[in-house]
Amino acid sequence: MSINCSSNKLNNDIIGHWNWVESSGGFDGRTLTPESTGDIMKLEYLELKSSFLKMNY
Numbered sequence: 683m684s685i686n687c688s689s690n691k692l693n694n695d696i697i698g699h700w701n702w703v704e705s706s707g708g709f710d711g712r713t714l715t716p717e718s719t720g721d722i723m724k725l726e727y728l729e730l731k732s733s734f735l736k737m738n739y
Contacts, residue, residue, distance in 0.1 A: 697727045699724060700725040722737070723736065
């Protein structure tokens with residue numbers, strides 16, 4: 683999973699709890715999901731500039 687932000691101008695729409703649904707691309711173009719990997723990931727933005735990534739919690 684890749685997370686990137688090139689701007690310091692974020693808005694409040696991103697604050698909350700986000701569940702990983704899928705990742706795709708890379709060299710082989712695979713699509714990974716929680717069902718195919720057995721992994722559960724949640725990304726939490728508690729406030730601007732504060733985030734947590736929880737895996738298999």
